[in-house]
Amino acid sequence: MSKFKKSTGKEVGAINTASLPDIVFMLLFFFMTVTVLREVELKINVALPEATEGKKLEKKSLASFIYIGTPVEQLQATFGTEPKIQLNDTFKEVPDIQEFIAQERDALDEADQSKMLVSLKIDRTTKMGVVIDVKQALRQANALKIMYANNPVDVITQY
Amino acid sequence: MAKRAIQPINAGSMADIAFLLLIFFLVTTTMDSDTGLLRLLPPPPDPNQETPESQINDRNILEVKVNLDDLLLVEGELARLEELRDITKEFILNPTDDQGMSEKEMKTIPFFGDVMATKAVISLQNDRGTTYSVYIAVQNELLAARDELKNDLAINTWGIGYYELDEEKQKAVDDYYFVPISEAEPKRVGGR
Numbered sequence: 001m002s003k004f005k006k007s008t009g010k011e012v013g014a015i016n017t018a019s020l021p022d023i024v025f026m027l028l029f030f031f032m033t034v035t036v037l038r039e040v041e042l043k044i045n046v047a048l049p050e051a052t053e054g055k056k057l058e059k060k061s062l063a064s065f066i067y068i069g070t071p072v073e074q075l076q077a078t079f080g081t082e083p084k085i086q087l088n089d090t091f092k093e094v095p096d097i098q099e100f101i102a103q104e105r106d107a108l109d110e111a112d113q114s115k116m117l118v119s120l121k122i123d124r125t126t127k128m129g130v131v132i133d134v135k136q137a138l139r140q141a142n143a144l145k146i147m148y149a150n151n152p153v154d155v156i157t158q159y
Numbered sequence: 160m161a162k163r164a165i166q167p168i169n170a171g172s173m174a175d176i177a178f179l180l181l182i183f184f185l186v187t188t189t190m191d192s193d194t195g196l197l198r199l200l201p202p203p204p205d206p207n208q209e210t211p212e213s214q215i216n217d218r219n220i221l222e223v224k225v226n227l228d229d230l231l232l233v234e235g236e237l238a239r240l241e242e243l244r245d246i247t248k249e250f251i252l253n254p255t256d257d258q259g260m261s262e263k264e265m266k267t268i269p270f271f272g273d274v275m276a277t278k279a280v281i282s283l284q285n286d287r288g289t290t291y292s293v294y295i296a297v298q299n300e301l302l303a304a305r306d307e308l309k310n311d312l313a314i315n316t317w318g319i320g321y322y323e324l325d326e327e328k329q330k331a332v333d334d335y336y337f338v339p340i341s342e343a344e345p346k347r348v349g350g351r
Binding site for chain 1: 171174180184188194195196198201285289290291295296298
């Protein structure tokens with residue numbers, strides 16, 4: 001009698017997958033709650049500058065975004081390589097900012113309008129001239145709470 | 160009428176549907192948290208009102224200028240960005256009561272009582288040709304200097320960092336180091 005008997009072929013039972021949908025739904029709800037829908041399609045290159053003192057944006061719903069940077073490669077033929085301002089999905093000029101701010105403010109609840117914040121997402125290589133113009137326009141539009149968006153880092157390595 | 164037995168619904172494809180939804184949300188959403196330097200712009204100038212002459216004593220103003228070559232001038236002297244934080248902290252603290260640095264004034268602040276608080280103001284000027292990343296780096300250093308002082312004060316007083324304090328204590332610390340960072344109306348600095 002051999003010691004190494006072939007194990008009597010005990011069939012592996014089918015795994016019960018009934019709870020699989022529950023698990024996947026749980027994951028789904030997790031991602032639905034912690035993430036936000038992508039708002040705009042960027043038509044410009046924005047490489048944010050580095051900073052160590054950045055504070056987290058607490059309420060994204062109160063924030064409006066202004067993007068400044070050079071147009072992406074596909075659009076450079078039509079729009080050139082000078083820095084452009086993007087509001088929502090289109091290129092705009094500095095005078096359009098007042099109207100944009102008014103629109104964004106109207107979209108908020110009345111109670112939240114004073115808490116409105118404008119996040120400036122500006123490419124690191126941009127010259128301050130256009131930024132200064134935008135800031136002056138924001139002052140005129142009375143949108144005084146602003147945020148210079150940045151990449152959080154521990155130590156600034158390039159500027 | 161004969162009751163028909165209810166057939167069990169085949170839920171085998173439920174997982175597939177849920178996966179499909181999951182992948183859809185993974186692709187269309189972003190998880191990046193936005194961070195940034197919070198600043199408050201001054202209200203628009205009133206055209207009917209003449210701009211009042213600055214009442215701030217010259218020695219209380221730390222002048223920081225950035226020119227179009229991204230060079231830094233602090234109180235009229237060329238400085239490197241790495242030095243800015245320490246210069247700012249020393250200017251605000253003024254431990255030796257230097258005549259060239261900020262004055263202090265008696266202030267009554269909750270939790271601290273009567274203290275000699277600083278009267279320092281930071282004035283930041285930049286050229287239209289300054290690079291944005293340098294401007295942010297300068298802003299970052301100035302904010303960092305102020306935040307470090309606040310944090311030190313909180314640790315020395317309560318043994319915990321500034322951000323762990325409750326709102327009232329934070330306000331008291333803010334009052335102690337009330338150092339506005341003002342940005343002058345833009346002008347050309349060292350233009351060509």
